[in-house]
Amino acid sequence: MYRIALIGGGGVGKSTLAFTFSNYLEKQGLGVAVANLDPECRHIAYRAGFDIRKHYKSWDVMKEMRLGPHGALKKIYEMAGKDRKLLAELDGVDSDVAVLDTAGSLELFLLENQAGFLRRVADAVFFVCDNESVSSEEDFVTLKAVNAIQALKYSLPTLTVVNKSDLIKKSAKQQRLSAQFGGLAAVGEHLSELLKEISRSQRLFFVSAKESDGFGELFDAVNELRCECGET
Ligand SMILES: Nc1nc2c(ncn2[C@@H]2O[C@H](COP(=O)(O)OP(=O)(O)OP(=O)(O)O)[C@@H](O)[C@H]2O)c(=O)[nH]1
Numbered sequence: 001m002y003r004i005a006l007i008g009g010g011g012v013g014k015s016t017l018a019f020t021f022s023n024y025l026e027k028q029g030l031g032v033a034v035a036n037l038d039p040e041c042r043h044i045a046y047r048a049g050f051d052i053r054k055h056y057k058s059w060d061v062m063k064e065m066r067l068g069p070h071g072a073l074k075k076i077y078e079m080a081g082k083d084r085k086l087l088a089e090l091d092g093v094d095s096d097v098a099v100l101d102t103a104g105s106l107e108l109f110l111l112e113n114q115a116g117f118l119r120r121v122a123d124a125v126f127f128v129c130d131n132e133s134v135s136s137e138e139d140f141v142t143l144k145a146v147n148a149i150q151a152l153k154y155s156l157p158t159l160t161v162v163n164k165s166d167l168i169k170k171s172a173k174q175q176r177l178s179a180q181f182g183g184l185a186a187v188g189e190h191l192s193e194l195l196k197e198i199s200r201s202q203r204l205f206f207v208s209a210k211e212s213d214g215f216g217e218l219f220d221a222v223n224e225l226r227c228e229c230g231e232t
């Protein structure tokens with residue numbers, strides 16, 4: 001089983017992508033399961049093969065440990081990483097590919113305990129952002145820098161997925177793709193070396209989870225990753 005974690009800020013479309021990309025993978029003939037790893041979500045569109053809410057409820061953790069919503073989220077991932085029952089259930093999900101839908105937070109997996117959890121449960125990461133992350137040249141630099149830092153922290157192959165491409169005008173998308181190179185040139189020497197080392201993080205995949213657009217290229221990249229780790 002090849003496990004892909006969808007991580008990124010709030011509202012960028014991780015859950016929608018988990019739903020529509022898993023449908024796409026199924027149409028390509030793969031057995032796919034989606035795991036909900038967001039203890040705070042109220043509603044999910046996909047049928048979850050695993051649901052963290054069965055093990056941990058945000059509200060209970062907030063109440064018992066006197067934490068705010070974000071503190072509870074961190075605590076839950078920390079506990080989940082040590083929870084043998086939960087991990088065994090997650091490992092027991094039977095499919096070719098498992099898509100792991102996580103809670104929206106940019107910094108969550110930069111913390112050691114949470115990074116450890118991610119390393120334990122995933123083989124690869126989609127760092128998901130949306131159209132708003134790519135509205136200027138500087139944004140590309142920021143995006144890649146954030147991704148490089150994340151990937152360094154949890155040491156997993158990482159693809160940067162720009163969702164909501166339906167909201168980016170085509171001509172603007174082309175301009176922004178070329179801007180990405182200009183942007184990289186503007187990065188300080190040290191940071192560009194860092195980005196080079198994490199070569200996969202340099203690739204940007206534009207998709208629309210809403211319109212199931214751009215999935216072919218993403219699927220090819222997933223297959224490359226699966227081949228590299230001997231899955232196919
Ligand atoms: N236009 C457009 N809207 C999208 C797309 N993908 C998701 N959305 C919308 O973006 C909003 C947030 O989507 P979610 O899938 O809940 O985002 P999320 O990242 O899981 O959000 P959190 O779990 O709260 O962090 C919803 O209103 C979606 O319908 C897309 O490709 N295009």
Ligand SMILES: [Mg+2]
Pocket residue numbers: 014015016038041101102103104
């Ligand atoms: Mg979500």
